[in-house]
Structures are given as C-alpha cells and as structure tokens.
Amino acid sequence: MEGKIALEEHFATTETIGDSQEYFSADIWPERRRQLLDLNSERLDRMDACGIGYSILSLNAPAVQAIPDPAQATAVARRANDELAEQVSAHPARFGAFAALPLQDPDAATDELRRTVNELGFKGALVNGFSQIGRPENATYYDLPQYRDFWAEAERLGVPFYLHPRNPLDSQKLGYRGHPWLLGPAWAFSQETGLHALRLIGSGLFDAHPNLTVILGHLGELVTNNIWRTSHWASPDGKNPMGVATTTPFIDTFRRNFYVTTSGNFRTIAMRNAIEEIGADRVLFSTDYPFETMEEAATWFDQAEIGENDRERIGHRNAAKLFSIPE
Numbered sequence: 001m002e003g004k005i006a007l008e009e010h011f012a013t014t015e016t017i018g019d020s021q022e023y024f025s026a027d028i029w030p031e032r033r034r035q036l037l038d039l040n041s042e043r044l045d046r047m048d049a050c051g052i053g054y055s056i057l058s059l060n061a062p063a064v065q066a067i068p069d070p071a072q073a074t075a076v077a078r079r080a081n082d083e084l085a086e087q088v089s090a091h092p093a094r095f096g097a098f099a100a101l102p103l104q105d106p107d108a109a110t111d112e113l114r115r116t117v118n119e120l121g122f123k124g125a126l127v128n129g130f131s132q133i134g135r136p137e138n139a140t141y142y143d144l145p146q147y148r149d150f151w152a153e154a155e156r157l158g159v160p161f162y163l164h165p166r167n168p169l170d171s172q173k174l175g176y177r178g179h180p181w182l183l184g185p186a187w188a189f190s191q192e193t194g195l196h197a198l199r200l201i202g203s204g205l206f207d208a209h210p211n212l213t214v215i216l217g218h219l220g221e222l223v224t225n226n227i228w229r230t231s232h233w234a235s236p237d238g239k240n241p242m243g244v245a246t247t248t249p250f251i252d253t254f255r256r257n258f259y260v261t262t263s264g265n266f267r268t269i270a271m272r273n274a275i276e277e278i279g280a281d282r283v284l285f286s287t288d289y290p291f292e293t294m295e296e297a298a299t300w301f302d303q304a305e306i307g308e309n310d311r312e313r314i315g316h317r318n319a320a321k322l323f324s325i326p327e
Helices: 017-023 029-037 042-049 070-089 106-118 145-157 188-202 223-234 250-257 268-278 294-303 308-322
Strands: 004-011 052-059 095-099 124-127 161-163 214-216 258-261
Touching (some): 004 029, 004 294, 004 308, 042 294, 070 095, 070 106, 095 124, 106 124, 106 145, 188 214, 188 223, 223 250, 223 268, 250 258, 250 268, 294 308
Parallel strands (some): 052 095, 124 161, 161 214
16 A cells, blocks of 8 residues: 555654663664664655655654653753754655653643644654653653643644653562563553553543543554453443543543554554454554564555555545645
8 A cells, every 4th residue: 555654653863862772682773773863765765665655753762751850851852853853854745743742841841842833843742651750760640730731732732642652660660570571562561551541541631631632552552452341440430430530431532532553563453453442543554663664564554454445544544634644
C-alpha cells in the first residue's frame, strides 16, 4: 500500500542519543545511533521503499522526562523542538513533528505545547511517560491536579497527546529483579504505559475534557486486551469502583478518547482485536523506527488479512483526518 502515514517514528539529538543505547547490543548500536540522528537521507529512502508517504517524528525516550531539574528539562525540550522544526522544514510534504514537553513544570509544558503548535506547526506532542521531578527516584504522573490546565490547553488547541513508554524506576522494579528481559519492549513498556493511561481515565480527566485525544502505541499497551475487565470492575457502576473519580465507564472513555497505533506490534490478531474493541477508525499505522524496521512493519501491514477499506483507513485516512494532513 502506498501513501501510508506513520506516527511513532523516532529521532534523537546529540543531547538525548545516549538514552537509547541500552536497548541495543554493541554490534547493533552504531547503526541505530546513525538512524536516530538521520532525518533526511536513509530515513527518506526507506520510507519510499516501504510505501510510507508521511512520518510524524518524535524525540527518543526517556530524554526530557528523565531530567529531574525542570529548568534543564525545559531547555532540552525547546532545543530538541527547534532542531526538529528545522529538519522538518526541509521536507514539509514528508515529515511532521510531535513536540517534546517538559512536564516537570506544567506551566512550561503548556507554553511549549502552545509555541510548537502555533508557531512551528507541530501536530501535537509525544511524551515519554511519567516525569522525574526534583530527584531521580520521583515518578510524577499526569492525572494529578497540577496538570489540569495543561490538559485544558491541549484540548483547546485540538492536538493529540501521544503517551509513549518508558521503563519503571528502579524502586518500582521489584518484580523484574533477576529477569532483565522483562524490561523495555518485551513487557515493562506496555505495563507502565497502560497503567498511566488507566490513571488518566480513572481520574475523571476525560469527563472534564471530553474532546481530549490520547494515542497509545503498540496496539494499546495491553489496555485494549483488558479494557472490558477493567471497566467491569473499576467503572463507577462496576463491581468494585473503589472511589474512581470518573463518572463514565472506562471502556466508553477508551473508545471515545483514545487511538492506538500498530507501532512495534506487527500481529494481525492483535490488530483485529483493536478493530473489534474500538473500531477501525481509531487504529493508526506506525512502525516504531528505528527500534523496529520499516520493512517489517510495512510488509506485515500490506499483507495483513483485513479488509481493504480497513487497510486504507488504518494506513492513511484516519491519520490524515486526525492530523489534517493533505493528500
């Protein structure tokens, strides 16, 4: 399929590149490092070869979210966004951008989201999970009251917020000890991000901001697979809501306010499940390059046993509508 739109496609700056090294073996890292830093040569060639017409680029993880000092986080985010804007301006028909945001300081993050959308033409934001504030062992999630003005601005601007994974902190890794293979993409990424997404729903955020849009990668970070059971127990009218703040069933909020992408989860059964659970209009193609290859993602998607109308929607039309990307 030609003209696919991909929207979990990563880059790095020289300030943040080191954050990605732990996910690759020593023999693979030099190639991945080159690919993260490249925006205008190999990346475009691979997009052409894989039928990807447009990519929305975002900073690698955890990057800004792992900087405990709010002022430093703000400065790094602004420099990364300015660098990305300059690179995207060279190929505006092929690239869009998600903002990196210093959510260590909600006011600074709000200002940066507004600046990048209004002045730089960014398509929204991609944030790498919780932020560490003040000290490395702090994990601050965005369901907390101090973030409500930020979410209100995101809703007002009408741009999506992509909640991207990161590993839990060392203090949260008791169950992972002795089993490092569980960290990262194999398990911990999805568990951590799914937890954060459910916290957002349970906080009543989407009752207050019903037009807010959140995107989850990897076909829903396990939420899609378990949303009925979560809703069955935790919703206001569930079996044991235990004081959730939302007035809306979890499953209804998930279907109304969330999109999921195929990034790094190239499994047709899982994609069909997402289609059945939230509808083909809320599933989006992505690759997770360069942590995954465009070739594997595109070959799988182009050949996946789904209807051609669904393929067109997931591969192109849904994202074009959501992000106002011209044909």
